Amino acid sequence: MSDFRRLNENVLVSPQLALADIAAAAALGVTTIVNNRPDGEEPSAPQGDEIADAAAAAGLNYVAIPIGHSGFSEPQVMAMIAAMEQAEGPILAYCRSGTRSTLLWALASAKQGEDPEAIARTAAQAGYDVSPIRAMIDMLSQR
Numbered sequence: 001m002s003d004f005r006r007l008n009e010n011v012l013v014s015p016q017l018a019l020a021d022i023a024a025a026a027a028l029g030v031t032t033i034v035n036n037r038p039d040g041e042e043p044s045a046p047q048g049d050e051i052a053d054a055a056a057a058a059g060l061n062y063v064a065i066p067i068g069h070s071g072f073s074e075p076q077v078m079a080m081i082a083a084m085e086q087a088e089g090p091i092l093a094y095c096r097s098g099t100r101s102t103l104l105w106a107l108a109s110a111k112q113g114e115d116p117e118a119i120a121r122t123a124a125q126a127g128y129d130v131s132p133i134r135a136m137i138d139m140l141s142q143r
Helices: 019-027 048-057 074-086 099-111 116-125 131-141
Strands: 005-008 011-014 032-035 061-064 091-094
Touching: 005 116, 011 099, 019 048, 032 048, 032 074, 048 061, 074 091, 074 099, 091 099, 099 116, 099 131, 116 131
Parallel strands: 011 091, 032 061, 032 091
Antiparallel strands: 005 011
């Protein structure tokens, strides 16, 4: 069952996708799937290549920006910005619970100049807490 949560008009986040979720995402107008989950993190879940194949079959683009236990890096933030800017419509980012995807969106949004308070409110409305990375959001928004 799909649990897509809208952050803004162009970004949705979700816990781990099932292959059937790809068609549901396409039906909502999603044009790009962003995978923030490293392969092998949960062996019983569909792995990146399976999601990529399902996305391609549905006419969607696929981008892998895995976020492991080491946390977030500038290349990951820049890759998320590129994914958001290059998408020809809404993107759907996913990880195990949607938290890493939301946090990466928050960092990318801050780097693009979005207001940290607005980022935090938007994430909270979708059920996610950005307080663990709030200092990073504040720092990136000031660049």
